[in-house]
Amino acid sequence: MKAIWIILVAIIxxxxxxxxxxxxxxxxGVTRTELQRHxxxxxxxxxxxxxxxxxxxxxxxxxSHPGEEIIYVLEGKWEYQxxxxxxxxxxxxxxxxxxxxxxxxxKNIGSGKGSELATYIVDKGKPLAVxxx
Numbered sequence: 001m002k003a004i005w006i007i008l009v010a011i012i013x014x015x016x017x018x019x020x021x022x023x024x025x026x027x028x029g030v031t032r033t034e035l036q037r038h039x040x041x042x043x044x045x046x047x048x049x050x051x052x053x054x055x056x057x058x059x060x061x062x063x064s065h066p067g068e069e070i071i072y073v074l075e076g077k078w079e080y081q082x083x084x085x086x087x088x089x090x091x092x093x094x095x096x097x098x099x100x101x102x103x104x105x106x107k108n109i110g111s112g113k114g115s116e117l118a119t120y121i122v123d124k125g126k127p128l129a130v131x132x133x
Contacts, residue, residue: 029058035117039124046124054078054114059107062132064100067122071096076114081105103132 031053038047045067051074062081071080073090080088080096083103090096098104100122108114120128 027058027060029055030060040121044124046122048120048122048128050118050120052116052118054106054108056108056111056113060105062103062105063129064103064132065098065120065122065129066126067100067120069098070119070121071098072117072119074115074117076108076112077110078114078116079107079109 031051033051033053035049035051036047037049039045040047054076071090073092073094073096075092078090080090081104082088082096082098088096089109106116122128
């Protein structure tokens with residue numbers, strides 16, 4: 001049963017384009033590199049840190065995470081549509097905090113590569129991203 005659950009989660013993540021690093025499961029124009037993952041002192045929680053690189057014009061579909069996301073824009077110009085906050089434009093050096101369960105989209109609206117450092121504080125064992133319905 002556990003193996004079926006793992007396969008199902010991997011398929012959903014790959015189809016959504018939000019899969020964490022894998023050679024063949026990433027959305028075209030997106031590179032996600034997991035930098036670190038650690039259990040936290042709070043039982044059932046973990047920290048996952050990912051570098052996300054987007055080609056110009058590339059975006060993620062509307063989604064949420066089972067925990068908080070802390071974003072630091074490393075390079076480029078990003079547009080975030082965050083439920084309850086509208087559309088935000090961030091440039092290199094800008095930061096953004098998104099609470100757990102809040103739907104959001106992200107898009108590289110610059111003319112060059114966009115890069116962000118995304119740090120997730122999430123419930124361990126849950127899918128990292130959940131597509132909005």
